[in-house]
Amino acid sequence: MKTQIWAVANQKGGVGKTTSVVTLAGLLAQQGHQVLVVDLDPHGSLTSYFGLDPDTINDSVYDLFVNSQQTVANLLVPTNLLNLTLLPSSSRMAALERQSSQMGGMGLVIQQALVQVESMFDYVLIDSPPILGVAMINALAACELLLMPVQTEFLAIKGLMRMSKSLDLVLKTRHQQLQALILPTMYDRRTKSSIQSLRIIRAEFGEHVSHALIPIDTQFRNASSAGKVPSQYNHLARGVQAYDLLLTQLQRRRQKIPQWTGVAHGQ
Amino acid sequence: MVNDNDTDAVLLDYFSELLRSDESEHKSASTAGVDSLLTLKPQACLQVKVGEQGLLFQLLIYQVCRLYVGL
Secondary structure: OOOEEEEEOOOOOOOOHHHHHHHHHHHHHHOOOOEEEEEOOOOOHHHHHOOOOOOOOOOOOHHHHHOOOOOHHHHOEEOOOOOEEEEOOOHHHHHHHHHHOOOOOHHHHHHHHHHOOHHHOOEEEEEOOOOOOHHHHHHHHHOOEEEEEEEOOHHHHHHHHHHHHHHHHHHHHOOOOOEEEEEEEOEOOOOHHHHHHHHHHHHHHHHHEOOOOOEOOHHHHHHHHHOOOHHHHOOOOHHHHHHHHHHHHHHHOHHHOOEOOOOOOOO | OOOHHHHHHHHHHHHHHHOOHHHOOOOOOOOHHHHHHHOOOHHHHHHOOOOOHHHHHHHHHHHHHHHHHOO
């Protein structure tokens, strides 16, 4: 099986990127797949999730950007879930922009690094920071499938429009094609705001919107506090079930997810 | 006043630089120049074609450094 590389990105923060990575990775690992999660966010939420401190960590994904001799295998950390491995982040990732001003090709570091570990993993999931910079460009360049979580509320839609426009620009300079799927998150069917926002997202982005809707679910927070991936904490939680549905779409109907060719979004 | 087209042009330029594949074998900021200099062999001078100004310049610096430190 060829390694599948998925990135989770959105220029807006707090939309459920890390939750999406952790939950999907947990489900995949529990299916028996070898899974690597890559944290590119200087905040290191994913790294913290697995009990490491991004402020004090010595070996992290940052090393790949500053030391061309560094091998990925030396940076990998096993997690408490079988089959799930972490490439942790460091707060030092915040300094990447300064370095990249001197070096062309800095956006391809992760793509090239992942080639080293292709034979070890069935899936690689990349958690991108909510900033359109070196780290996010690395995530976009390395992946073949992009998931864009978007909170079902009006301000988040504005952020999605911005992300969509940025993606158009990135793909103008990228030579490969990219499948992209928008994932509505924190959906609350009791609120008018959620329902209307979902309607707008579907009207604007059509086939790019996931069939699965991720509901608000306190079980995600509880799982995080317990230091477990959500499916490990409570497999029957409705949030986990929604991600399971998403995974079915990604695994069984993957070819039906459209390539991103630029969406006629309202600008 | 900055318009959308100006912003797009700036971003496109930035992305193109980051995704430039010919320089994708990135180097760390502190060692990029030094690495390439130290890996050059003196006899490589003989193989340099006229017109490869950048390499000639590096070789020239290397030879000067070599004489200076007595390598």
